[in-house]
Amino acid sequence: MDIDDVYRAEYGRCVATLTRLLGDIGLAEEAVQDAFAVAVQNWDELPPNPGAWIVTTARNRAIDRLRRESTREARHAEALLLHQSDEPEEEVGPVRDDQLRMMFTCCHPALSPLAQTALTLRLLGGLEVGEIARAYLVPEATIAQRIVRAKKKIRDAGIPYKVPDDADLPDRLASVLTVLYLVFNEGYTSTSGELVRTGLCLEAVRLARELASLMPDEPEAIGLLALLLLTEARRPARVGPSGELVLLPDQDRSRWNQDLIAEGHELVRRCLRRNQPGPYQLQAAINAVHTDGPATDWSQVLALYDQLMQFTPTPIVALNRAVAVAEVHGPLLALATIEDLELPGYHLLPATRADLLTRLGRTDEAVAAYDEAISLATNDTEREFLQNRRARLAAP
Structure with a gap:
């Protein structure tokens, strides 16, 4: 692992943690970027916990910046940071609530759907603007503008950095599901570089578990988790011995993760019992068919795609249906x-x-x-x- 790998793996976690400490997404992002710049200059080898090093350095940089400010709000924030700096250093990896807070903050209904998902993908997933633009098939300039405007709106409107109350969760669920889906997709087939970014896949699965635990009565949250599990189960067989891409019909099914497949199938059955179908549940059902038995039942897959087209009649769904x-x-x-x-x-x-x-x-x-x-x-x-x-x- 080099510093680029650390950036991809830890950027979102570090920004989420610094946002909790600073209460300002923009300032947190700047501090983390400064910390990575310091790391480039000073790391001869990776520290034992790169994420914790970045958080500590970013927090110190933020304190230095606040000391140069003269407002009462800055002095208050500095006092808060100094108090927190005396607390035992927390490992960055296992921090979960910070990332959930980040998702729900960025997916506030005051922001447009594109701004919600673009900002969350940038801050939580650590995706570059070009990668997000590719996911939406829109120009990079459009995404860059939406991200800048979204951060400004969060700051100016005083949108709190927290998981909202139960009554407010459903209004943000669709955007949060979209974000996790796109983060996983970028991990499963990255925009550039190596084919698979395993860390992003695992992070999306972990957060999908957290979300399903937070909202166990939402069928689409369960459906997304099932979809990611069943797709993640096939990842080990997706790359050949020389790093080449292996398509589904040619994959060695013995390399599939049977535990994830069993868990995904059980979640799909839970969704079927609810009888409240939605796009993620239908995609999960399609993947359940792909992972059921020695070969795919394509007639069943086609029937499920016909249902999916009724929910999301998009060109990409039509292409997959073909x-x-x-x-x-x-x-x-x-x-x-x-x-x-x-x-x-x-x-x-x-x-x-x-x-x-x-x-x-x-x-x-x-x-x-x-x-x-x-x-x-x-x-x-x-x-x-x-x-x-x-x-x-x-x-x-």
Whole structure:
């Protein structure tokens, strides 16, 4: 692990902890960034607990900054920080409430849905602006502006840094679920660098457990946890011995985590008994089918995607549904279902089209579609996978 790995693993936790100490998200973020800058200059090797080192350094930097201020509020904050600095140092890793507080603060209904999730992904997940923009398929400038405005609104409106009362939780649940889903997705297929960011996957699963424990009567919270568990169960088999991407049909199922699969299936059954279906529950059910038995029952998957389209008729759901259509009804019908989809910059649309065209024997069109997908892919492992498929297709 190097300092970049520490940044990705600890940034969100450190900002959440400093926000509790400072009561100001913007100041906390600046202090943590300053601490990482100090670490770059001073770390010859990693300290035993890098996260705790960053928190302590960031807190000291914040105190130094407040000492240069002259307002009564600054002196009050400094006194609070100095008092806390005398307390025993708390490990950063196991801190849970701080991150839940951060999620619910950032997902306050006073903020727009995009601002809620973008800010939380930046502060909690440690995702860069480009990674968040990719998740939403929008320009980076749009995300950057929303994050700045959201932090300002939280500060100016005095939005408290806390888990809200029970009556206020449902109003924020949808955004919190979206954030955890996107954090996990970035971990499962990262925007750049290595294919999988294991730490993000595990952190999203942990927080999903916390959320399901906090809101056990919310079927979608249970559904999201089930979805993440069943997806996480397959992660060990998703990368081959040379680091290559391995698609679901080619994965060694003996490498799947059977404990997580059993837990996920039980949660899906709990959701079914409630009979209050929602998007995350349906996605969990789809993944339950994928992990049930030696092979996927594609007819059942297609039926579940048909239900999911009624809840979230988005182009991405339609694209995923097309994969099931191809398995049940053949590639020609599947190709017809995606011809009119618009997903600018999303490499999986031309990649799926390339696969369907290959199966139809339309080689020249498939090569062109692979070229488009390769040009859009930002992850090196995915790009190499697509290049290998194109090379095999174009070979004599």
